[in-house]
Amino acid sequence: MTKHALKLTIDRQSAVPLYKQIKEILIKELQAAAGETGRPFSTEHELVERFHVSRAPVRQALKELANEGYVYRERAKGTFPVQEMPVRPPGLELGGLVGFLRDQGMDCKSKILSVDWVLPTENLCEILRIEPNDKALRISRLIMLKGKPLVWAQTYLLVPEDFQPGKRELEEAESVFVLLEREQGILISRGDHQIYASGASQMVAEVLDIKDSEPVLITETKLYTRNDRLIGWRKAVHIADDYKLSFSVNR
Amino acid sequence: MTKHALKLTIDRQSAVPLYKQIKEILIKELQAAAGETGRPFSTEHELVERFHVSRAPVRQALKELANEGYVYRERAKGTFPVQEMPVRPPGLELGGLVGFLRDQGMDCKSKILSVDWVLPTENLCEILRIEPNDKALRISRLIMLKGKPLVWAQTYLLVPEDFQPGKRELEEAESVFVLLEREQGILISRGDHQIYASGASQMVAEVLDIKDSEPVLITETKLYTRNDRLIGWRKAVHIADDYKLSFSVNR
DNA sequence: CAGTGGTCTAGACCACGTA
DNA sequence: ACGTGGTCTAGACCACTGT
Structure with a gap:
């Protein structure tokens, strides 16, 4: 002992x-x-x-x-x-899911589907309070567990155009946020989450390799910097049943 | 002004x-x-x-x-x-959803479907670490918004058999927890949540008045007292899309 | 340089639970 | 009566930011 x-x-x-x-x-x-x-x-x-x-x-x-x-x-x-030590997996933490799952000994891979600058949709303009011609950096990432898709996350960031992370760089970093901090000195310090269930759209079904309108768990997060500046938005779609968010609430 | x-x-x-x-x-x-x-x-x-x-x-x-x-x-x-005041709706808070929605001026009603003592299922025995013949108090509650079902919550409590709340009493109190505190001096102080999406079972579909296998959001919560004693478990099924959990994470 | 929040000291009084 | 954690006082030094 x-x-x-x-x-x-x-x-x-x-x-x-x-x-x-x-x-x-x-x-x-x-x-x-x-x-x-x-x-x-x-x-x-x-x-x-x-x-x-x-x-x-x-x-x-x-x-x-x-x-x-x-x-x-x-x-x-x-x-x-307390009798049972808290486990505190991320999921609502900001970034780092892949690393966490690997630490748990899970066979977990992350694939960057695309990195590009896009014009925001009307919806996104409202959320991020930007003009329709303000471009945003979009990062689309698929997290696989045991060879099967688990989460599809799309992150939109309002960052200077000289922030041009490569696909490989992103896959190695496990999270955009560490690159943001390292290369731009921008620290994401708060996330406002909304969580709900929905049926998979056709596109989601295709990416996650499930049937149309199958249940999925969606988390939408507004991302804020340390100075409380709204700097991005993320929408993550999780396979139902396989993926559970866990955390504690004290009062 | x-x-x-x-x-x-x-x-x-x-x-x-x-x-x-x-x-x-x-x-x-x-x-x-x-x-x-x-x-x-x-x-x-x-x-x-x-x-x-x-x-x-x-x-x-x-x-x-x-x-x-x-x-x-x-x-x-x-x-x-901060620029935008936090809204902090409950949902992950412990109890009080009905009161909150009413405060927001929403047409919200709560109906107690049943209050009874039940023998735990195998699954519940494991979660609450009890024997199959230890009875638990089950409270089944349906929360309606604008006349439509929104959430179906079933709470299982390990409490003395002399705790016998009536249906009306429960509906007035808006949460079992306030009754527990008032009548038994038991204060629920922590909840361990798990959140996931799933398809509605036949029974769930019936209660919530939706179609079979339609997406729903499920939150399962282990309830602890102030002394860290595991005292109950709650499973709440929320209508998809209409119901969104919201909250912030700082780091 | 002055002003900020972050940390620390060495005391003090209190409400409350246990014995 | 005693020990616990909760609150408060009145100081101190520090790292860091802005000027």
Whole structure:
């Protein structure tokens, strides 16, 4: 049972904030001790003494752990680990689905169908609040799982015309967003999602290799930069039943 | 344009924490000034002076406003309102869809189809980790919008047998959860959601008054109490196209 | 350079649950 | 009565942005 030695102390010289170091240590310990039932977790006081810090970084670490579902806290009672560690797959995260599925050991491939500049449809003009002659970069990507189509995503981006990612480049990067950040310094920091079910259109059916009007799950996302500028829109069509979005809501 | 006077000061005698009072005031001001473009928001320093408080409550208020999508903050630059106020409809919130739709001025009714104690199916036993002879309370509810079925939700709860809500009681309460809290002191505090599209089964088609195998959106939710105890499961079937889940993801 | 938000210290008082 | 987490004060130093 003696695994890798767990990092036990914090580094005051590090540029990494204390609360983040504490959080990382606690996450590792929680994962190492996963399954042990009902044992109590350290109190704020114990952590303050253990790490020789004030309450603020301890509280910030515990608060983030609670927000992310690792522990729950009850006033006057204490802090307790949740029984089942959160899985938090992406899907509503922004980009990176392919990498995630691969990490899970799934046979997952991504194919760029096309990269081109297009004139927006009327619908798209309204959504992105642009004029009909403002061109947008359209990236069409098909994600395959075990050789079968899983998701077809089309992303429209309002970016300078000198952003010209190649197909291979995109396939290697696993997400447009990392290229955007690397080459243009543009960071996508928020997505407004709408999720609904629908029947596959003829084109969708063709791309995903299913029958016409078969059920599909559609997520439409408005993409915003760090400065809250609306910079793009994405529509992803997911095969029904095979693809499930998962996530938690706390209150 | 002179609406109700905005509350401008905080009440130190109130039991409501300062940061919540500040947050509420700021939300009202943001909504009142919605649409005005690009104006800067108060800095932490200004708010400290305005409300005569220390930085902590101001920071907590601003942090929550940022988490909830009202403002975004940039280090060394400032805090700025987002252009479009978040709408935040529920749907993934826990309970209260009916009330929300009514607030939006929609003609929305809720009908309890049945309330009964049932033996769990094999599938449900696995999900809730119970024995096949542990009974569960099943509540079947149909939500109608403009006279047409919108959502069919079935909730299974592991609760003491003396919790016997009546149909009328449930319809008035708008959600089982408020009754659970009021009558049993049980607070549902977390939901693990799975969302997918599927074709309507024969039974679903009948209840929702649609054709067999028409697309539907399904959300399955595991319900947890404040102590992280798995206390129930809910499966909700939504009419396709008419019903869209909406929400934001920040990173 | 001054001003911003991010982090941290070292205290304090409180409401609430357990014993 | 005691310990828990929730809130608050009044300071401090830092990295970064804009001028």
